[in-house]
Amino acid sequence: MHAVAAERVALLWQLAWNEDRLWCSVYRHQERLELTVESRQAIIVTEPFDLEPRAVARAQALRDALKRRGWKEAP
Secondary structure (H helix, E strand, C coil): CCCCCCEEEEEEEEEEECCEEEEEEEEEECCEEEEEEECCCCEEEEEECCCCHHHHHHHHHHHHHHHHCCCEECC
């Protein structure tokens, strides 16, 4: 998925719409953390991530917005 070797440290959520899947993960790249929203085909969003309540709330707000548009929790 990533060009640079990275370690996934957290999976925040997974959503599904028919056969499509999205997931939001936090990866460690050496000394920094990065938030990604990914599908099977591509990385949709990537941004630096700080372990702060504000950053986690932003990821949850994105999840909630997608759910309002019809995405469902994925198993």
